[in-house]
Amino acid sequence: MNMFNKGTLFKVLFNTALGIVLVVVWLKFVDLKQIVATIATVNIVLLIPAFLFMLLSPIIRALRLQVFLQPVKKLSVLDLTFLNMAAQMLNFFIPVRAGELAKGVYLNHHYDLKLGKSIAWIFLDRFVDFILVLVVTAILLGFVPNSLPSTFISTVGFIALVTLLVTYLMVFQASLAKKIANFLSRILIVKSIKIYIERIFTFFLDAFSILRRSPVELGKLVLLTILAYAADAAIWYFIFLALNAPQGLAKMYLSQLLSALLYLIPAAPGYVGSAEASGVLILSGIFRMDTNLASAMIVLFHITSAIFVIVFGLISIYSLKIDLKLIFRKILRKDK
Incomplete structure (x- = not known):
């Protein structure tokens, strides 16, 4: 039996081809000799804080996931931290959201949570992350100098x-949301598939109920998300500092938020091409930074983060005794 089902194989091959194209395009805009020369000047000592913030980021996100899943199950922060780092490694090598699916499978097998609900909650956690990224991005775009047109900023704000x-409707006005969905289904949906759409909607409506919390608990989720991206911003801040090219922390924070939005776009294994292209697009295209300097930082970040992800990912998989065969069978194969 083939390890990959056709759909997953196509996605991986397509993403790989896209990554190669992005590398070729990126190379047309940069001077490799200048990038290497810039990286050669790096202050290794100043990379230590960057590594520490790489470690802090998944810890903060583990705390957020613990708060998020608190109504369902009390989970260990240490387990969730290792799970986050294992998921990072899986996403790094198999960037088709393998890490998120692996989290759901792990919670199902080790905490006896239903597989469907576990996966839905993990993706809902990412959805909450996406909402907050949109909101904070819309706010910061109005304060941090950038070259984006006002129409783009308004569009981001509107989408947010x-x-x-x-x-809000899905969480706090579930009955109203169901009425609206039923009304729209009569107009837009073919009768033969209506029942399946209604089942899916009901499933997600039930999953969204996990967010029906007190303002204090929702505030914790918001605060932890903001802190997680602050840790991400600090990584870029210290890498630029290590290259003797200090940048403002607010700019790095907004850059990380924009980077998070761009990572919704398909990426090649190892984020080859997509990391460089998105980094240059944000730092040079939006913040008018020198292309070679931006590329040097992104390449150095790519190398250091790859080392971190692989080392701590393997440690995490060993510590949690994760069955990779089971994960791959659930993610990459057609279950019979």
Whole structure:
């Protein structure tokens, strides 16, 4: 039996081809000799804080996931930290959201949570992350100098508001959301598939109920998300510092938020091409930074983060005794 089903294989091959194209395009805009020369000047000592923040980021996200899943199960922060780092490694090598699916499978097998619900909650956690990224991005774009047109900023703000409204209806006005969905289904959906759409909607409506919390608990989720991206911003901040090219922390924070939005785009294994292309697009295209300097930072970040992800990913898989064969069977094969 083939390890990969056709759909997954196509995605991986397509993403790989896209990554190669992005590398070729990126190379047309940069001077490799200048990039190597810039990286050669790196202050290794100043990379230590960057590594520490690479470690802090998944810990903060583990705390957020613990708060997120608190109504369902009390989970160990240490387990969730290792799980986050294992998922990072899986996403790094198999960038088709393998890490998120692996989290759901692990929670199903080690904490006896239903597989469907576990995966839905993990993706819902990422959805909450996406909402907050949109909202904070819309706010910071109005304060941090950038070259984006005002129409783009307004569009981001509008999408953020609509997403917040839909989420509010799904969480706190479930009956109204169901009525709206039923009304729309009569107009837009073919009768033969209507029953399946209604089942899916009901499933996700039930999954969204996990967010029906007190303002204090929701505030914790918001605060931990903001802190997680602050840790991400500090990584880039210290890498630029190590290259003797200090940048403002607010700019690095907004850069990481924009980077998170761009990572919704398909990526090649190892994020080859997509990391360089998105980094240059954000730092040079939006913040008018020198292309070679931006590329040097991104390449150095790519190398250091790859080392971190692989080392701590393997440690995490060993510590949690994760059955990779089971994970791959669930993610990459057609279950018979």
